[in-house]
Amino acid sequence: MTQNLYIPASTGGTLMSNMPLITSIEELTAEVITDLLQAAGSLTESQHVTAVEPVSFGDQSGLLSYLYRVGLTYSDGAQGPATVVVKLPTDDPNQRGISDALGFYNRECTYYNVVAPTAPFKTATIFGQAQATDSTDFIIVMEDLGHMERIDQVIGATLPEIETVLKALAKLHAVYWGHQDLENLSSTFLPMDNPIYHAALPGIFGAGWASLKVNAPDLLDPEIIEFGDNYSTHLPQMLAALNTPTTLLHGDYRADNLLLDEEGNLAVIDFQITSMGNCAFDIAYFLSSSVTSETRAAHADQLLHLYHDTLTAEGVNYSFEDLEAGFRVALAFCLIYGVASFAGWDSFGERQQELMRSMASRTIYSILETNALDSLNAN
Template sequence: MGRATFPRGPEGITTDWLTDAVGAPVSSFEVEQIGMGVGLLGRMLRVTLTGDGTTPSSIVMKLPTLDEGARRTIMKPMRFYEREVHFYQEAAHAVPVATPKVHFAEFDPATDDFVLVFEDCSDRRMADQIAGCSEADADTSIDAMVALHSHSWAALHASTYPWLPKYCDSPYPQAWGGMFKRGWPRAKEIFGARIPKQIRDFGDRYELIVQPYLDEITAEPVTFCHGDFRLDNFLFATKAEHAPVTIVDWPICFRGRGAYDLAYFISQSLTPEDRRANEERLIDRYLNGLTAHGIKYPRDQLMRDYKRTVAWCFLYPVAVVGTVEIKTERQLQLLQGMLDRSIAAIEDSAALEVLR
């Protein structure tokens, strides 16, 4: 579509555009910003609609972040916005996990602007990643991961979704490495004593692992990885008609080994205490789930991939702190929690030994 076909911000929303977007008459609307401190890469708006009996009472819109530095250094080179729009246009209906119904999805390659219009899922329960994941929610999340991964295990090719990358290919190693390099001095400044010497030494040489790790985690067999499989991106059922969990935020999806999502989720969404108590059980649940689908992921290979990914995930809080403007206390708490959990998981799993 042309550049004028969707609004670039709340000020550009009109009743005519909303009518076309949701496919039902809209006579008036009200806009509020939501999700402050939850998402780091975009803006979320809830739009309350007035229309007729076919008009939804509200919808949710996702728009680009106002942080131009983050757009320039993360979103555009990594093609995050373009990828998420493609996901909802081409893959959301095919993956065997629940995603929000999308009314409208469009991307402008000339400006890297986009808009997504979803059903309002506020009747689901959103957990709090800062507080940590309960055992029941962890089980539900692992089951959804098994469903996602088993659907396209060893059957996902470059031609399946041409927009779905392998992160070992240029420009992704350079972009990931560049984000860490920019963020590391700032992370040491902000987090200071939270980073023990062994981890600080690891951060100083982190750029050496980027290409080798990405080569290994994207070696066959690969599957459809969410890439940001964490608690803040899950909406849990509150009614019988809901799927057990609805998964949002797909801009980081890629072709890779399943251990990526598994290690990222367990190391980032559970408190260290809960992870230590449940880690082996959740890994077994994942492996048993794959086995039930006729998939063999040898445990020794899974654990190698898992531990290397635990170390890799140290990138996330570091890269975000160096490239995204932190505007709320919750964002800072989230990043501190991600850093602390990452360090604890690296130490507990001896992940640095596997890297050597």
């Protein structure tokens, strides 16, 4: 049965809001959390949160948003979640500028409202959210998934983890493959060939590319340097190739956004870059950013077949040859994800710099090992 995804946003002071628009963690009060948990049925009307204690998720430099784990104290006899997670916009000017230009915050709020109820994997329960109508300010208060184990992106996903997340990804793509309501959502979850990407991505890539060549020149070889220097020239071809066939893309499907419980059940977070386009993009992004070069090279064909077999079993008619061709174009395009964050290199902490180097290195190796650039040079 086809599910109806489209739910238009409300009008007024906030979009899709069930709580006050709070713009800093210092504004969060016990009364606000009480109202949200009572509305969710986690507390009765006579039970209350009496204190909130927010703690930042460590070094968040280079991220698009700030996350806080908020400890909750309750009135006598009340039992609710020990913690919730609060998400707010970054104040990093580079990352905030990218997020504002491409509508990333609205995408995540819309995803949780519209798509999450039909997604084929667990997402965090949303207790409350609000968006401004006159800016890109937002807040999300959500379930804490801290009991689940995050896949370590720097170390790289193991083969069993890779298989689990690719099967889930195929099921996500199958649910929304050519879905009747995607057109209604295309102004939020932008298609890959949207003009805004043609306008914004050359500058985003260029700023990071200049920094990468200074701060990590050891990762580059002549073929990649030539491609990077001419990335904007190839961009229209890559975006056109990745625009169809159309399904819903997670957009940031990498290890840091994937969690597993003790039984191996998957939860997925962070939907700020959700978009529409060719399924190969999500696959290439995950395999080039979150898997060691050695593991990917040894198992790439097996893993592509696993994804394709799952997609086919879900009723999607798409040839493996087309998937493989799209995968190679997507690998070339994904160089931007290993490059863009380098624009803020000097302001990032050690872990973020290590993550940036690993993403860039793995993506570059994937491009070279698969001869992905031949798919561009042949046209």
